[in-house]
Amino acid sequence: MRIAAAALALSFTAAACTTPDAASQSASMTQPMVSPILTTAQAFDDQTYAQPQVARVTHVDLDLDLDFEGQQVGGKATLDVLAAPGAKEIVLDSNGLQIASVTDGAGRRLSYSVGAMSDDGGKGAPLTIQLDGAERIVIDYRAAPNAAALQWLTPEQTAGGEYPYLFSQGQAILNRTWIPTQDSPGIRQTWEARITAPKPLDVVMSGVRQGEPEDLGNGRRAFRFVMDKPVPPYLIAIAAGDIDFRAIGSRSGVWAEPVMLDRAWREVNDTEQLIEAAEELYGDYRWGRYDMIVLPPAFPYGGMENPVMTFLTPTFIAGDKSNNGLIAHELAHSWSGNLATYSSWRDGWLNEGVTSYFENRITEQVYGKQRAEQEYALSYASLVEGIEEVGADSPTTAMRSPDAISPFETEGVAIYDKGTVFLRTVENMVGRDRFDAWLTQWFDNHAFEPVTSEMFLADLREKLIGNDAQLEARLMLDEWVYGTGLPSNALQPDPQTFAAVDNAVAAYVADGTLPTANTWTGWTAAEQRRFLERMPEERTDEQLAALDARLGLSEAGNNEVLFLWLEAALRNQYDPAVPKAERFLSQVGRNKFVSPLFTALSESDWGKPIARRIYAETRDSYHSYTRGRVDATLGMTAGE
Missing domain, CATH: 1.25.40.320 (Peptidase M1, leukotriene A4 hydrolase/aminopeptidase C-terminal domain)
Structure with missing residues (x-):
């Protein structure tokens, strides 16, 4: 059942100031948005125990303490529940959560049970709560000290070396190790949080900070955050440590450890240009602020597109912005992935492939066509190599993960690079202007909603292809999304993109001739990577x-x-x-x-x-x- 609700009219304005919370950033949670639940077969998420058609979480309110000595997070989670008539229970996802009690909004105890753990432990166990008419449930709990989503760092593991650090990484199904909720991308939820931490540590989250931190008088401070837009639960994120903020523009800035802040700011200080380029391509940025935090080196990914607070690895910092495609990628997720989000993990390409295409377009706008074409050529080569390694018939090379395998077995090149090449191929065949208009309306019409491959292809056929049977045949849409390997119509990179580098590789292979030191340093990072990837x-x-x-x-x-x-x-x-x-x-x-x-x-x-x-x-x-x-x-x- 589709439930319509109007978005709250909120303005997250911020002046260029010491920290973004110093400006007015209040938000009311009196009428949160409720996103639809899809009921098609493709929308089914086999990585959750939740039964959202029976009862679903619409809003999460966290009140948690960070215990750095015990390396635990604990407190209360208050969940707003939307239940079908006659529904007697709600099923949540849990992995290692230590439940003390469950009550309704009036403090009345509710019965609950924790089921058996999944065979491999990754999916966790179902937490089933008897509603007894409750529309709000309060869970008093603690996360296990080894909660997989949370990484606790000692001072020695940070750049500053003086204070401990915490960060979370929830994607794909790890947030159930520290938040009791329905941990599925198709069950979008608004949320708010009150987090306490020891002084002098700062806390940031993937929600808008509300005012200044409150001094509790016991050596701790409380920080408040709000995310008024429904998001997939894996995008609830937290970081805490000795971190400072520096503004880039009126709506953007970067957090980092003090000893890292100068380097981080210099690397990302063109972020406003990236935002403007993205908006010019596919419409307004709808999340208010776009801040980033450069985390300690232990962060396992290049970046994570947490709304209003992108998490970044320090390994992208090169001193010359040559790796800033990473920033463009995480920013692009603000449309593809965060705005329109896959309903299940089997549609990973709808987030990552579309985003990688969008990233390349931002790169072209800001850094020029040559750099964009070089990065596309690297992506194409990675795709070809990845398919050759596992075989063109392998189900792991299908963009839409088939039921026969786990969605987490799909090759990364099928999710990222194949999606990029697919959209470049469509763009090339229908024309850039027509394709951009179509993709813009796709984001607009599915803002803050779950989507599936089935929906994406149906929309393409209805609004871009129409009754053009010849175009339909040339595009080979179903083969791209559901088939394995690389379709024959794939748009190949311009061979001139790396002509000089490929000639240098050929000379090296032929007789060992190496590029001169000046030639090497004059090459772009993409050209250097091309040489190293192509050498024997x-x-x-x-x-x-x-x-x-x-x-x-x-x-x-x-x-x-x-x-x-x-x-x-x-x-x-x-x-x-x-x-x-x-x-x-x-x-x-x-x-x-x-x-x-x-x-x-x-x-x-x-x-x-x-x-x-x-x-x-x-x-x-x-x-x-x-x-x-x-x-x-x-x-x-x-x-x-």
């Missing part, structure tokens, strides 16, 4: 030494380039690279870099003992997401 996989010690001596790869300031060098060196059992790799793996927690380097080491008898030695020292510094992947690669667990 097998290299001798002498060849690797020559590469490093000529191109200065061990001292590369761009972590994307340094990673490619280290991966090649470790794959070829190059001893001189081990100390650099060890330092890199001890300072970086981004899974994109960490897992492949341990994989490269694990593939040889030479590298296995090195990998186990390094991992024994670094494992505790990695997020649970990264640990899980390296554990599987090395066959190691905590304590080994």
